[in-house]
Amino acid sequence: MAKIVLITGATAGIGEACAQLFAREGYNLILTGRRLDRLEKLAAKLHKKHNVEVAIGNFDVRDREQVITDLEALPAKWKKVSVLINNAGLSQGLDPVQNGDLDDWDRMIDTNVKGLLYVTKVVSNWMIKNGSGHIINLGSIAGKEVYPNGNVYCASKFAVDALSRGMRIDLLPHGIKVSSVDPGAVETEFSEVRFKGDKERAKKTYEGFEPLNAMDIAETIWFIASRPKNVNINDIVVMPTAQASATNIFRH
Structure with missing residues (x-):
């Protein structure tokens, strides 16, 4: 049977691009x-185009019981996961901490941290049983540098960075690789979600420079996943040429 990749947040952006790329690779x-x-x-498009099998898990990673139930309900053959891409994540709002929306905070922490943990708990145990696997977590430049009004989102991505390091240590005896990919500005639905559907404000985020696109990150993830068995890329930061740091973007 072909190798299996599990991708969370596959309905758009980086997750969808990863699905396209890994399907292309069989x-x-x-x-x-x-x-x-x-x-x-x-699923229908990728099956038709690349003749690969596709299983679907329709759940929000924040829902612990649904995550566990849906994943464990998969037939045994689907539990031979080679690569887990923990892509599901989001940002909500851009306010100083004293003005932050508590619901926004909950959604970011529940999705970016707890959701990643729920999925990883299930799949890492499959990988241990299988004797191999590779977990690739989607971090962010926000998990390396804190920027104004980024407070809780940055904290959630710093947590992803710490969890990636912790997982790498915990899973070392089982031969399971753990990697983290930390993008800078990527033009996806990310800013639209952050600004709650305000397309104009989201568009301004990327004005005056060429940001990364979803496939740029998917190709980076594929590079990490396709290394030989003895090679693990622990962590990689990917930025647009026009971006030097979280807050330093050269706009024309």
Whole structure:
């Protein structure tokens, strides 16, 4: 059977780009996300184009019981996951901490940290049983540098950085690789979600320079996943040419 990749947040952006790229490389796919219609459409497209098998998990990673139930309900053959891409994540709002929205904070922490943990708990145990595997976590430049009004989002991505390091230590005796990919500015639905559907404000985030796109990050993830068995890329920061740090972007 072909290798299997499980991708969370596969309905758009980096997750969808990863699905396209890994399907092209012959991987069977487990795609998870909140929007069933998008998952079904993507699954049908990739099956037809690349003749790969696709399983779907329609859940929000914040829902612990649903994550566990849906993943454990997969047939045994689907639990031979070679690569887990913990892509599901988001940012909500851009306010100083004293003005922060508590619901926004909960959603970021529950998705970016707890959701990643729920999925990893299940899949890492499959990988231990299988004797191999590779976990690739989507971090951010926000997990390396704190920027104004980024407070809780940055904290959640710093947590992803720490969890990646911790997982790497814990899973070392089992031969499981753990990597982290930390992008700078990537033009996806990310800013639209952060600004709660304000397309104009989201568009301004990327004005005056060429940001990264979802496929740039998917190709980086594929590079990490395709290294020989004896090679692990622990951590990689990927920035647009026009970006030097979290807050330093050269705009024309």
